[in-house]
Each structure stands twice: as C-alpha cells, then as structure tokens.
Amino acid sequence: MTEDFVKTPQVQTLLNQASGLLSEGGDKRLKDITRDLVEAIMTTIVKHDVTQDEFWSAIKFFQEAGPEFGLIVPGVGLEHFLDLVLDARDAEAGQTGGTPRTIEGPLYVAGAPLVEGDVNLTDDPDDTDTLYMTGQITGPDQEPVKDAILHVWHANSKGFYSYFDPTGEQTPFNNRRRIKIGSDGRYAFHSRMPNGYSVPPEGPTDRLMKALGRHGNRPAHVHFFVEAPGYRQLTTQINFGDDPFAGDDFAFATREGLLPVPNRQGESAYIAFDFELQRAKAAGDEGFSARARAEA
Known part of the structure; x- marks a missing residue:
C-alpha cells in the first residue's frame, strides 16, 4: 500500500464528513484545519505501516500524558x-x-x-x-x-x-x-x-x-x-x-x-x-x- 491510498474517493469522503465540510454550520477555518491534521495522521499511518497495536499504544500514551502535555x-x-x-x-x-x-x-x-x-x-x-x-x-x-x-x-x-x-x-x-x-x-x-x-x-x-x-x-x-x-x-x-x-x-x-x-x-x-x-x-x-x- 502507498500513500496514494489516502487520496482514494472513499478516504477523501471520510475526511470531508469527519471534518464537517459536508455539514452546515460550524467554524469553516476549524473544519479546514481539522481535515488537514487528520489527513496528515492518516498519511503517516499508511507511510509507516502503523499497526493497530502501535496506534492504540499512541492513543494510550496521550491519554496518560495529561499534565505533561506542556513538556x-x-x-x-x-x-x-x-x-x-x-x-x-x-x-x-x-x-x-x-x-x-x-x-x-x-x-x-x-x-x-x-x-x-x-x-x-x-x-x-x-x-x-x-x-x-x-x-x-x-x-x-x-x-x-x-x-x-x-x-x-x-x-x-x-x-x-x-x-x-x-x-x-x-x-x-x-x-x-x-x-x-x-x-x-x-x-x-x-x-x-x-x-x-x-x-x-x-x-x-x-x-x-x-x-x-x-x-x-x-x-x-x-x-x-x-x-x-x-x-x-x-x-x-x-x-x-x-x-x-x-x-x-x-x-x-x-x-x-x-x-x-x-x-x-x-x-x-x-x-x-x-x-x-x-x-x-x-x-x-x-x-x-x-x-x-x-x-x-
């Protein structure tokens, strides 16, 4: 799999929906920034062949980080x-x-x-x-x-x-x-x-x-x-x-x-x-x- 997978219609539609671009209301600037951030994460997952275990370990890390985000x-x-x-x-x-x-x-x-x-x-x-x-x-x-x-x-x-x-x-x-x-x-x-x-x-x-x-x-x-x-x-x-x-x-x-x-x-x-x-x-x-x- 290559990074082009993120550019497929299925993934692009998901990005548009998840960031609210297909919904009325909300903050347009926030929608655009959210879309780009999530797309960058998706691209990283594909580029480095990130496994489910690695992904959820990262989520756990950020959940535990809490007060140390400032560091x-x-x-x-x-x-x-x-x-x-x-x-x-x-x-x-x-x-x-x-x-x-x-x-x-x-x-x-x-x-x-x-x-x-x-x-x-x-x-x-x-x-x-x-x-x-x-x-x-x-x-x-x-x-x-x-x-x-x-x-x-x-x-x-x-x-x-x-x-x-x-x-x-x-x-x-x-x-x-x-x-x-x-x-x-x-x-x-x-x-x-x-x-x-x-x-x-x-x-x-x-x-x-x-x-x-x-x-x-x-x-x-x-x-x-x-x-x-x-x-x-x-x-x-x-x-x-x-x-x-x-x-x-x-x-x-x-x-x-x-x-x-x-x-x-x-x-x-x-x-x-x-x-x-x-x-x-x-x-x-x-x-x-x-x-x-x-x-x-």
Missing part, C-alpha cells in the same frame, strides 16, 4: 517551531530587531506580586549562591521604555518551581515577581541561583524522550515576559551559557543572544542583560497569547 510540546520541537514561524512572518513583514523570542514553557503562574526597585525574588531558604541580574529595557532606537512590567520566574536550586514543586516545600510565588520599571527602563533583581531540571522520571515525557534516544534535561535558565504600552509583548528566557546543557536543551529554548555566562565570584553570580522591544503595530501586539496559564 511534550516543547520536547518534540513544536513550541520552538512556533517561534520560527513567528520569526519568518516578522521577516516577511519587514519587522526585525529586538531581543529574540523563545518558548514560554508550561510553568508560568499569573498574579505574582507587583513590586518596584531592586527586587528580591526568593522568599524561601535555599543553600546556594546568589544571582544578581541587572539591565535596561529599551525600544528599537535605544530609547528607555517607560511603564514596562517585567515578569520573572525561575526554579530553585533543586530545579523545582513554586506551585509545581513535588515536595510541596516552596511558598507561593517563590522566585516569581512582576517588576514595575521606572522611566529610565532599568531593572535589578536578585535571587537564589536556579538549577536546571529534568522531566519527571518515568513519566510520559521521559518515556518518550528515551524512546527517541534523547534526554529530558534543561539547563539553568530564567524566564521573562516584558510588556509596555506601545511595544510588542516579548516572551523570552536566558539559558546560562556555562551550563552543560546550554547547547543541548531538550526544549530547544537556546537561541543566539540568549546565552549570557554568569560572572561567578565566590558565592555570587552576576548577569547583565538588556531587553530591546519592538514597537507595536497594532493593539493586539501588546497582549499575551491565548495560551492557558496557571493561576494562584
């Missing part, structure tokens, strides 16, 4: 692919420059405390070095961005995030803040040094990575949202350039320009990192994507 999506490259698509669309529109975007990941929590000044992110004791991070938020002409909000979140020294810590030991919003930036665009915060992490051992993501001959490790990193009136919202993160997984991040978040190497001095580490925002061309550019996010 599987970046792990198979889809979240990074969305960044590449957005980059390409920007290039086609002539909108270039600014700090590179990169994946958000699944561990943001809305509603972190809104604070000002030289901010301490860490509420809980953590026996590790102190991270100091400073920089400036500017626009495309290097103008200081006024009234910006810098969202920051990262793991603790065990690689666990507050609200997602399996030990249950972290207090709410540990290592999470929204920083209100002054008129000079400058920010400063300190925290206890984060560590990289691996996906949950023996969980769905770990099993998939091992089946693919890959690992599920991330380097130490810090996540950011940057929002300001008149500018495009930026989703990005820095990976520590001296981490052994900096060039082999299972989630594909490493991008050129986002790999600062901490200046380590005794029990402290220092990172200077500036953010450059693009100007918003439409009101929607200032907002966040419709991704579902955890709330406290």
Whole structure:
C-alpha cells in the first residue's frame, strides 16, 4: 500500500464528513484545519505501516500524558517551531530587531506580586549562591521604555518551581515577581541561583524522550515576559551559557543572544542583560497569547 491510498474517493469522503465540510454550520477555518491534521495522521499511518497495536499504544500514551502535555510540546520541537514561524512572518513583514523570542514553557503562574526597585525574588531558604541580574529595557532606537512590567520566574536550586514543586516545600510565588520599571527602563533583581531540571522520571515525557534516544534535561535558565504600552509583548528566557546543557536543551529554548555566562565570584553570580522591544503595530501586539496559564 502507498500513500496514494489516502487520496482514494472513499478516504477523501471520510475526511470531508469527519471534518464537517459536508455539514452546515460550524467554524469553516476549524473544519479546514481539522481535515488537514487528520489527513496528515492518516498519511503517516499508511507511510509507516502503523499497526493497530502501535496506534492504540499512541492513543494510550496521550491519554496518560495529561499534565505533561506542556513538556511534550516543547520536547518534540513544536513550541520552538512556533517561534520560527513567528520569526519568518516578522521577516516577511519587514519587522526585525529586538531581543529574540523563545518558548514560554508550561510553568508560568499569573498574579505574582507587583513590586518596584531592586527586587528580591526568593522568599524561601535555599543553600546556594546568589544571582544578581541587572539591565535596561529599551525600544528599537535605544530609547528607555517607560511603564514596562517585567515578569520573572525561575526554579530553585533543586530545579523545582513554586506551585509545581513535588515536595510541596516552596511558598507561593517563590522566585516569581512582576517588576514595575521606572522611566529610565532599568531593572535589578536578585535571587537564589536556579538549577536546571529534568522531566519527571518515568513519566510520559521521559518515556518518550528515551524512546527517541534523547534526554529530558534543561539547563539553568530564567524566564521573562516584558510588556509596555506601545511595544510588542516579548516572551523570552536566558539559558546560562556555562551550563552543560546550554547547547543541548531538550526544549530547544537556546537561541543566539540568549546565552549570557554568569560572572561567578565566590558565592555570587552576576548577569547583565538588556531587553530591546519592538514597537507595536497594532493593539493586539501588546497582549499575551491565548495560551492557558496557571493561576494562584
């Protein structure tokens, strides 16, 4: 059997019926996308001679994956692919420059405390070095961005995030803040040094990575949202350039320009990192994507 089987009238009619193209009502765009997705799955089944056992094992895997979908999506490259698509669309529109975007990941929590000044992110004791991070938020002409909000979140020294810590030991919003930036665009915060992490051992993501001959490790990193009136919202993160997984991040978040190497001095580490925002061309550019996010 060849892939042409999917193009036979019987299968094409099935696709049209299953996606609702032969029915009144519904969302036309959703129908078209559903049809193409299902056809791609059918083509894959034929191309690789997928057996019933393999198909239903895959369905079982996705049923069990549940809470780990947020790890599987970046792990198979889809979240990074969305960044590449957005980059390409920007290039086609002539909108270039600014700090590179990169994946958000699944561990943001809305509603972190809104604070000002030289901010301490860490509420809980953590026996590790102190991270100091400073920089400036500017626009495309290097103008200081006024009234910006810098969202920051990262793991603790065990690689666990507050609200997602399996030990249950972290207090709410540990290592999470929204920083209100002054008129000079400058920010400063300190925290206890984060560590990289691996996906949950023996969980769905770990099993998939091992089946693919890959690992599920991330380097130490810090996540950011940057929002300001008149500018495009930026989703990005820095990976520590001296981490052994900096060039082999299972989630594909490493991008050129986002790999600062901490200046380590005794029990402290220092990172200077500036953010450059693009100007918003439409009101929607200032907002966040419709991704579902955890709330406290």
